[in-house]
Amino acid sequence: MPASRRFERQTRFTPLGPAGQERLESSSVALVGCGALGGVLAQSLCRAGVGSLTLIDRDVVEETNLPRQVLFSEKHARDATPKVAASVESLAPIGGPTTLRPIAAHLDAANIEEHLASCQLILDGTDNLATRYLINDWSISELVPWIYGGAVASGGLVLPVLPGRGPCLRCIFPDPPPPGSLPTCDTAGVIQPAVGLVASLQAGLALRLLACAADHEPLEPALHQLDAWTGELRRLAAPRNANCPCCGAGEFPFLDRDQPSPAITLCGRRAVQVFTHRGRAPDMEALSAALADLATNLRRAGDLLRFEVEDIAITLFPDGRALIEGTEDTDRALALYDRYIGS
Incomplete structure (x- = not known):
């Protein structure tokens, strides 16, 4: 299918346009986590026509994934297929210009440079805070934006982290909370509509960052809070913290660990x-x-x-x-x- 025909609906959207589509098709994105959030994100970016999509996940598919992780089937669960392999199997038939680069690995301080070195944007589909703090350190140190996303129960949060222009994760949450202090999908559950809302907002912000020229009206950093059960949507101002240990003081302890936790x-x-x-x-x-x-x-x-x-x-x-x-x-x-x- 000719590119002009394939993407004609989204290129008619004036803020994106044909020039934005060209920028999308030359872009390189890393998606960390191919589960609930990651599946929606991967589909959205492939269908939008990003040029290169690196998929990083450490896990295998299991039956409890199926209600909310859109790329996987019962066969994937029966076979305990690695999530990156199952994701590629589901995404490849979409076709289009996207090159898929699967990496079945746990992202840590020892390999983050190797796996993220060529990307322009990092998307958060992870299920743990340790990896998010690692990504945040790398993002600020390398000046590569990333988009945080988290969903639990019926609610979720989204934060675009734009180095030098807005807050980083540690401006808002300076240190990881103690184990067990926050609800998780295990303790509080999670419903698919919350996942879909969070991932769709992440994807929309990603397209804007990738497709818009430097002279376009810049994205205003903010913390987005939503609830799929109540219908509540809130956009909260999130200024940088001058005393932030990461983007303020330039401390990157999550990158400095010589031996990541085994x-x-x-x-x-x-x-x-x-x-x-x-x-x-x-x-x-x-x-x-x-x-x-x-x-x-x-x-x-x-x-x-x-x-x-x-x-x-x-x-x-x-x-x-x-x-x-x-x-x-x-x-x-x-x-x-x-x-x-x-x-």
């Missing part, structure tokens, strides 16, 4: 991600043989190795990461990893 509890499920084999690919064949008499439901699923021990399901990735499902105890997850995979 175990992270995942939102919305009884599972822990363990990553201690950095830079060393596990020997799947040897491990399969060693586990033959110890594990149940031992099987290979493409590049993955899956097995169950002690009422715990373990999925091992080729980069050495493991999803330990059935516990939220990071110490137990690390012990299981050491016991059955090796430190």
